[in-house]
């Protein structure tokens with residue numbers, strides 16, 4: 001949060017609100033959102049596909065007409081693709097061309113191919129805009145001085161992914 005606030009404040013230069021044109025200058029903000037989408041992929045199982053021809057993939061024979069369910073959540077935490085996959089470490093996306101547009105198959109929070117999410121640009125701008133303004137205006141802390149590292153990030157599955165325990169944070173407005 002501190003690192004993100006530093007970047008946001010530097011770009012904002014004291015203006016009252018972050019605007020959309022500021023977002024492209026916030027590289028750390030973009031990395032934070034990518035990392036959140038990698039670790040906590042909101043739609044863990046991308047919409048299913050059907051194979052159109054027989055395929056041999058690794059040691060599996062997949063016949064034409066097979067329903068294939070792609071586990072984007074597991075792919076995002078694959079230890080053969082990611083260093084320390086369970087660690088929240090946005091820096092991994094700095095100076096790194098990996099993007100969520102469906103061309104880097106190790107990172108597909110919006111799916112891939114013709115049926116990938118059509119709302120990617122909308123979602124990213126809204127998320128970056130809201131997060132940048134929240135950390136610009138507030139400090140966030142756990143209630144009763146609980147260490148942020150102890151925040152329970154356990155997830156429960158469903159069609160979309162949810163927190164197991166509700167998120168309780170105390171927001172304190174900045175005075176500077």
Ligand code: HEM
Pocket residue numbers: 041042043046047048108109110111112113114115116117118119122123
């Ligand atoms: C963080 C937010 C979101 C995530 C992570 C997300 C992710 C996804 C994923 C993984 C798919 C399936 C892609 C595939 O099968 O390859 C999908 C499909 C879709 N999404 Fe999103 N989505 C988000 C927000 C939205 C929003 C806000 C809208 C609408 C305003 C939207 C509209 C759609 C539609 C219409 C499809 C179906 C596309 C098709 O089947 O051709 N999504 N989304």
